[in-house]
Amino acid sequence: MVQLLDDILIINRAEAGKLEFNPNWLDLKLLFQQFIEEIQLSVSDQYYFDFICSAQDTKALVDERLVRSILSNLLSNAIKYSPGEGGLKLP
Known part of the structure; x- marks a missing residue:
């Protein structure tokens, strides 16, 4: 529920042109x-995640809060729309 409220705040700020972008160098992997x-x-144990990253350099200048919000939405949708008792691959 908290994540949903955070997502709504991010969308509202983006639409109002007031979204704060605080980039830092992070290792995305x-x-x-x-x-x-x-x-x-x-x-x-209903789901398991298989994350595969073959890239050598995974550093990027990003806003960690925004990346976490994006990942949260993607994984929530993957869980919601995939059959239960399965794995989710993240290539």
Whole structure:
């Protein structure tokens, strides 16, 4: 529920042209792995995530809050619209 409210705030700020963008250099591979581990804890054993990243350099100048919001939406939709008892691959 909190994530939904955060997403609504982000959309409202973006539409009003007041979305704050605070970029930092982050290792996206590490960020994705940590985020997936957090999500895995909240969805129990019903789903498992298979994250594969073959890129060597995964650093990027991004706003971590916005990237986490995007990942949250993508994974929530993947869970919602995939059959239960399955794996979700993130190539």
